[in-house]
Amino acid sequence: MTQVLLIAGHVPQPALLKASLEKFRAAGATVRLAGLFESADIDSDGLTLAGIRSLPEGAEAAHGEAFVRRISKGAAPRRVWRHVERDRWVRGHARKAQVLVALDAGAVYTVWRLSQRNRRADAVFGIAPALKAVADRQARPGHYALRDAFHTLPSAVIAARRTKRLARLGANGLYHRATSPTVMRNAVGAKVWRSAVSAPRLPDGVRARLAKRVSHSMAKGGRRAGSVIVLHSAAERMADRALQAELLVDAARRDIGRGHDDLKGRARAVKAALALADERYKKGDPKRAAELLSSALTLAFHRAIHFDGLSSPLMTDTAGYLAPFRDSTAFAALSAPRGRELPAATPPADRPMRLLVTTYSNANFLQPIMDRYAGHPGVEIRFLDLKEDDEIRPLARGGQRMMEHLLGGQRRFGTQVEHALRPHLDWADTVFVDWATNASAIFSLVDPGTTRMVVRLHSYEAFTFWPHLVDFTRVDDVVFVGDHLRDLTVDLLPPLSEPAAPELHVIANAMFLERFQLEKASPDARFTLGLVGVSAVAKDPRWALDVLRILRGHDERYRMVVVGDGLDRKASRAARDYDDLLQRDLDELTATGAVDLIGRTDDVPGALTKVGVILSSSVRESFHCGLVEGAASGALPVVRDWPFFADKANGARTLFPADWIVTTPEEAAERILALTGSEENWRTATASAAKHSLSTWDWSVVGLEFDRLLLSDEV
Template sequence: MSAKPAPGGRVREEQRGRPLRALVYGDVDMNIIDGSAVWAQSMTRALAGAGCETTLLLKAPVRTDRLTAPLDATEGVTLRRPHEEGLLSGSDGRGLTPEQAVALMQRLDAERGFDAIVVRGKRLAEQAAQNENLAGRLWTYLTDIPQNVGEMTATVVSELTDIAEASRFLLCQTEELRGFLESSVPAACGRSVLFPPVVEVPDEALGDSTPAQRLRLVYTGKFAPAWNTLEMTALPEALEQRGVPAELHMVGDKIHRDSPDWAKRMGRALEDTPNVHWHGGQPRAEALRLSAGCDVGLSWRDPAMDASMELSTKVLELGALGLPVVLNRTPMHEDLLGADYPLYAGDDAESVADALTLAADPDVYAEAAQRCRDAAARFSLENATARLRDYLEQACPGPPSGTTPQRPLKVVIAGHDLKFFTRLADYFTSLPGMDVKLDQWDSLRHHDQYRSRELAAWADVVICEWCGPNAIFYAQHKRPGQRLLVRLHRFELYAEWPRKLDIDKIDAVICVSPHYASLTRELAGWPSDKVVPLPNWVDVEQLDRPKLPGAEHTLGMIGIAPSRKRFDRALEVLSELRRRDSRYTLAVKSKQPWEYWWIWNRPEEREFYERTYRRIQRDELLSGGVVFDQFGPDVATWLRRIGFVLSTSDDESFHLAPAEGAASGGVPAVLNWPGADTIYSRQWLHESTTEMAEAIHGTVSEGRFDEARAAAREEITGNYALRRVCELWTRLIVDGERPAQVDLSTSAVTA
């Protein structure tokens, strides 16, 4: 029951008075060696390594300690055995149901107070998401969900939305799964993070990259039709016919019995097929030792599984052992091993035998083994631990200096529309040294006056999002010693509210750019020291994803309405580029102008868009070169295919899109609207559409795209990363510290 203190996490422990605590529960049986059980073991060990006191709740009674014994010996880990401990009344000895598991999770949470609750399994996650006591701290690992659009029904989307909204993180095994989930479930955007498979093998269990005289094949895992395990048993004979002596070693004891006839044939094949050696279920260390004693691993599956968005842990384990692996050719496997990897299999056993015949060649074998070893190295426990440590820092930051969890700073955030402030509010809420309450106004002018008065009397600091009636109200009710911060946007600058605001009651007016700070001082006549530039944030960690092939020829625009966004100028850029190279296209992620009543009801706006869309239809250079994508929050996924993000507006207060494009690994292309040079360095600014097109084409055609995008990412990360902006806001809230001027002195890269 008791656990040794987990290593690491000392700074956080000193700030909180205790180390972080995590609970892990997977809807998996730790008696069966499969990918899900190995996941539970690896996740528990990685969290402990990241500095958490980690509790693993077991689903089933322990019948074999092949996977649990190593955890019992791990510092910082506690195993809870509900059946053996008598935590279940009337237990029949079977595994926990999702309902029982969630009830026990809540019970353990009441005892320990977990900071993160990691769960695996869709049914379990659905149940946990309904529990208000657990919601918000769930880290949900999703694999057993539909992986194609046809199966992503409205019911499934609704279920996954509930899970996403209750989760702090959605842990996705691959980038493909994360992108599909975000595109299908809008609530997953901003919460989806990567947690790839974890590979651990002992140093002594390594192959020698030399095939034996008799080719030894190995398969470990479940026996199921889609895994082609029955077809594998025919491989030794097929290889013998090709003059390649071979034997097959199979490790595992889980035979799928959905089809009794297939299960019987599988069992007979394991027991009776010549040169097939069935080792049954084995402790993981023994399974790895048996695998290391073989020459080639098998992960050949039915073509129906080629579209899977999951990456096989077994492939990575075999690679880490030094074995090459025969597997299906899929985009994911090509990304992992290269398109020219020599041991891709076809649909039938004959094609697999052909690939294995190649593996008998020492040179081919050595190359394939090295490819698999290099790929597996990226999935180490150390990398997983570092990844989780970073997520823990995001989800569970320590209290800011100058505050204590025992006497937190009381902060109110007030406004009618908090969509631009949500991520900041989430961060402040996560800080142990702050007690945050929201005053959500119904509209610009309408609110619950009794609640607002109550909050005004309670707060140490009030933040008004928008400089509107909310700011006027809180200025009128400001207490001595209370601090009042107001964030002003472009919208309010030209309205009447700033003129009605008693600026003497305001400690700071926050603007998102130096240019708009200057305009605010000029138009409102406020003292210079009252107006503080504090930039918008860019979630660089969410946006930093690998680009898809062809991204360098794809321009992007996010939002083309109203007409001052100047979509027509973007078309001029595209037309200039397509004169040079027809591969250039423009992708537009935006609502259409007719979806905004206040735009479409204005004749000059309607005329602008009718003229612009006619041009797309009639201009040979533009026809077929513009793609309109659905508006939505899945920007990070969309940006994977975008190389250049355009900003062709007449004016902007900040314009986040080019910065998001840079954070995604693209290049900003910005017309020099007023104030642009206070947000972006000169290397991304252009004086005309012709100049912009020339710069883009030169960057691509001269092979400078990678250099330019690296410089852009460095600039945006250094100036506008979410973590940095959150820290700037925190210092302003806690002690009034004004942020330093953004540094735009970057290395010159022509783009």
């Protein structure tokens, strides 16, 4: 006989109950009933029940009236489970049952919980699935004997049917409790819900909501890979392209969030979002098109992909990586040239040239420029930090509103930007915008009139979406800090290669190098390696530690000083993973006194008096001021041929003298051993490097290049 336990959240309909019990009896099943009803509510005459249990009456008899009042608050799903989990009669028969049946939505959660304790039972919602489960068991007794012995999961189809009803009904917390992180931590629970998400015949809307909920709970429950798989599984079964794209984008983000990057999955998500963006743009829906473009761009330019790893797909195949965007009509509309009505004018001769220097938040590289022109008789200078301007700050935050405006929407936003920036543009003869990020993008939303626009791009921006929002037909000059960055940016931005492109300049960062020319603390400083700035994964300090290990294998006098803050572990999972490895290396080396972590200091010149070798271990750099400052201090420069640019026309090997460049830790150690073996060789090599640094990159030299850029009569 098949043992069946029925659970009810309210009084079953008498006629339906009687008819159902007749069918169970005909199928040879023994049936028991428990629920939130009073015994008097069930007319047991003529009912073929092996047992009946009133949950409130049982609770009162076992625990008292006060207990019943306490657990009888809330929705039916919660009340049913609170009674059942304390009812020995129900739990005892539930352990023996082969089919557990929820007669209504209020009982589904309880049946699911009971099925976790009795893995052999089929857990179903409704009479029809229950009768089918009984019939299947009797038709295939051998199969179910093996299943009961070895298979611990309820039927995937039955679980899916239950899930469909759960997703539709979601009765006041039932749905969320059944799909909670606690449930997902259990391997069985996670597998059941993965199967449910992929079940056939679920409506797309229901499947999408369920997939998101299950994915979220799996991630919270520690099943990060499973949280991605669930979203992909649901997307595969979607007919609705908008929902499919949404799930694919969510899956790619979760994948990156767990420190992994599925290139194909991410590319598929980007293409799906772009296809929908094109569709919405064509139908005159700039708001939705901008949302989709923003999703695609933030995913393609996610920091974990380009900043928190030792490689970037943007460098491997620039054209291929950007191809989906270049094929997109909506993206093309973003970068469509809008031009300017009038060319930039030559500043009047009867007054000083008015220079507006501006940025959004980051003015780290601007002080020497502002100091130079603050005292210049031919210049009147102002500084504007957009982040500190109460009117401009909310307009400059985020790119989605800018995108929507560029696609033909957000007209009020465009009016607000014009109103906020026009007074600054009307005052200035030249605007120098540092960083090609949101500051450059928002300024290019406005026709500058006759004001000359100059934008400086460092390195960070090239690996973000911001330069793609800048209208370079409204920019007169673009300044790069290195030839390698100019080449990369031209590859990224086709408008920079067109006839109407702005003038491109390469000017190094401003550095006062003479202040670093201090006497070394001792001749033994040549055995101390310096690493200045390790706050980004791209600095790859582990490469430098490999160099140190090789050197100490030859001579244990070699040690390293690390100047600057450590990695930002909150940036991404990829950054944390790298930092975990780095900390393990540092623990090993600091224990032997081989590494000294001095952290951030306001006296870098003083710290460098103890350093005899300065390293650049980075995979990419814009310029690496710390290296050049170290070389100017009299330390031996050793520069890794930055891998991001090693196979390009320009890179570290064209920026610095050839003898500074190495490709491997072994080559770096070889250069250091050869030139620090004697004090004489070390002093000769470092004097040459210091002379080159001062004559090439000191502000006394570079400042003249800025004069030619900003003060030349030729605009």
